[in-house]
Amino acid sequence: MIPRVLTVAGSDSGGGAGIQADLKTMLALGVHGMSVLTAVTAQNSLGVQGAWELPVAAVRAQYRSVVDDIGVQAVKTGMLSSAELVEAVAELITGTDAPAVVDPVGVSKHGDPLLAASALDAVRTKLLPAATVATPNLDEVTQLTGVRVRSEADLRRAAAAVLEYGPRWVLIKGGHLTDADQAVDLLTDGCAEHVLRAPRLDNRHTHGTGCTLASAIACGLAKGRSVPEAVTAAKEYVTGAIAAGFALGAGIGPVDHGWALGRATT
Template identity: 40%
Template structure:
């Protein structure tokens, strides 16, 4: 049994964070463990409050897992503060375990989930340890300080993140202006690259898409799938989850974590090398 870990915040509404990650792990038949970095009071309408977990207790959670389990992949989501990032980075630096970073900064309703001073800590301490970093366009703009609105600027920003130490960058293109397609761009440190194009779905039920996409990638990498194939299958997982949404709540509803198995992973993803 492959065991994977999510290091993230709790979403009381169940659509994102720890809850979305564990649902995704379960669907993809890996055993999910967790390190909780913050508690949020939220639903599909917004985030009402955030209670951060003391970094010393985050450290205890992480070491408790490492002491008992053979973990095959780790992902990070909401880390909230510079102290939390430093704590996680200090532990990860001594591990030889793939690290997938979802640099969670803003909730779907617009609320900040990462303190401003934490951004530099993310750049300096955690990105150099990343196997894969998966920013959306606004997150990549914050991390690189560059405006991203063209294919050339996407490539330039990705290379900036690779230079910071990440081995692979998945630039999620959902915020780009193309009304017909959503395209994600994948860049590797060795110079390889490709893009994944899927139909854009007209829905507000996209809460937790970044968490779910990165959790699926963590599950596939943790199951020893080659990274290119893992990225493609994770893309299928999130595309199906968005396409067959659950229509839960009155705001930005969650995606459908059951869809990948229900539709047997069948999803058209156009690959451009």
Template identity: 45%
Template sequence: MITLTIAGSDSGGGAGIQADIKTFQELGVFGTSVITALTAQNTLGVHGIFPTTVQFVEAQLKAVLEDFNVTAIKTGMLFNSEIIECVAATLKNRGLPLIVDPVMIAKGGASLLQQESIQALKNKLLPIATVCTPNIPEAEVISGRSIHTEQELFLAAQDIISLGVQCVVMKGGHLAGDKAIDAVFIKGEVPFVLETNRFETKHTHGTGCTFSAALTAEIAKGKSLQEAVLEAKKFVHLAISNPLNIGHGFGPTNHFVYRQLEGKCDVVCH
């Protein structure tokens, strides 16, 4: 199976293209890439962003799709509205599963998506997406709602589904509590929750990229949305709870451990 990630490069190796390719490899799919921006970053923060031109994004995208039988695609940092519109136009009629990780803010607080791009994301990309995987702050921006309660979470998810997305995974890592809870909303189905014990660590850089890449890999392999989300949750939970402890700031997750432990992980689904 062949997957494609359209995202930014992380020179620190914990997020972006690098995290996606590592995750694809660990889950047994071949990863291809389209780089939307170069970043100078490490575990201490983003020290510079150099966006790729929209023409070169398009050239990379067409080069990959013309030669490889890609079975699932994910997007990460798309940086600006021109790149978003280019990606959406190129993928619109291809009928491929598209997983959108709406990357907006880096762990260190740097903005990774220009403000005018939010409307392009909502109007162009999400209507053709299979899955959207926002964390709570990202879901608030997309839906225009504050999310503090279960009811507000449900309403925000329905707002995002109304844009055309088939499935929304609301990642609850930013919510309080001793459990890491993700709420999954699939159009026309009963919502469900994935729950794991919360692991206290600062080494969480790239968790969103890693989760969405794992989800993309499992969908590429033919898993149902529910099966793919469950396996992706296992992958990222193991990656967080077995930290590498490298770097002096928010370190990367452990992409090796899922394969080493054969995916054995307690996830409660209800």
């Protein structure tokens, strides 16, 4: 049977991030994608103009509907804007026999807040302990732990701070570092360390990068890959998607989720 991956995240009406990016990634990587919608956003290439959270009961019902009938081989979480939602989703994934990739979304690409300050403690104490892999970017590391990463040398300290909250593995995404000509990420479980490097690409159209990476990792885990194998393959996929990112609207365009599939010509 085709591997099945469930994303629990918000909708991006512009199609570059969130549920839309997750499902595109899953299609491109050969798994069956399913979704639990947590919020609706009015969003485009310029930013987030509005966000409306769904009731916890609706999120629970979507999750149970999918998992109890279809089943999942991996779960990915994205935008969970309130403490109530974070706690409910953490409980759901803890009770599911499948690896969970937690993308602790705090702000959008444009700097718009997507996580209430009151929800931070729930992320630390409920959601991160349920994660097989947590994938914070540098801003999210600071938001969650207070650790500021200014150079590659700080990545190990950041990873240790996140691991204190209980995820099995953490991937510290160093794409926001400005002192290197490479995009450097650190994957570790506190014992083994894997440094992943890719060229820093001169392309501003990177909307959806974090959602895409977390979803790609979930796809690899659903196929039975180890965490290091899944993360390495996901990094390669995202690097290609960033290279092919394209202009859309007047602001920051999305990465190209279908870059490896080719484009039909007419």
